[in-house]
Amino acid sequence: MNKTDLLEYLIETSSAMTRCDMDDAILLHFDLVMENYRQKPLFYKNLLKYDRFMVALSLLSFNYKDHLVPLSKVKAFCQERGYLSRNSLDSYFSFFFIAGYMQVRMHDEDSRQRVFKPTGAALCETTRMIKSYLL
Numbered sequence: 001m002n003k004t005d006l007l008e009y010l011i012e013t014s015s016a017m018t019r020c021d022m023d024d025a026i027l028l029h030f031d032l033v034m035e036n037y038r039q040k041p042l043f044y045k046n047l048l049k050y051d052r053f054m055v056a057l058s059l060l061s062f063n064y065k066d067h068l069v070p071l072s073k074v075k076a077f078c079q080e081r082g083y084l085s086r087n088s089l090d091s092y093f094s095f096f097f098i099a100g101y102m103q104v105r106m107h108d109e110d111s112r113q114r115v116f117k118p119t120g121a122a123l124c125e126t127t128r129m130i131k132s133y134l135l
Contacts, residue, residue: 036128051083055092070113
């Protein structure tokens with residue numbers, strides 16, 4: 001989906017929301033969120049704690065901007081903002097790697113650096129979560 005299609009979809013969705021019953025929209029949102037949560041309750045319990053959610057959003061944002069951003073840069077960004085401690089970030093990144101939500105490899109130009117990429121499963125979960133908020 002390109003930017004133009006996404007904007008058209010958002011406009012269409014927002015206008016549809018203003019024409020419909022708000023109670024129905026709230027119930028639909030609840031159903032979509034619960035559907036995702038029921039499939040992986042421990043994952044969402046872990047993810048939806050504020051600081052951890054901010055770390056996950058940081059990973060996605062940095063990767064979207066630059067596919068070769070080192071994992072250490074994201075870690076420094078999160079530490080500066082006090083989201084998690086260094087050791088907690090290492091554990092959280094390991095959790096994403098082991099759970100199959102993140103691939104990690106050596107940087108092409110600097111083998112001391114590690115770059116990451118969200119897996120298809122991570123992007124699918126992200127898409128479903130965003131759709132549940134957009135209805």
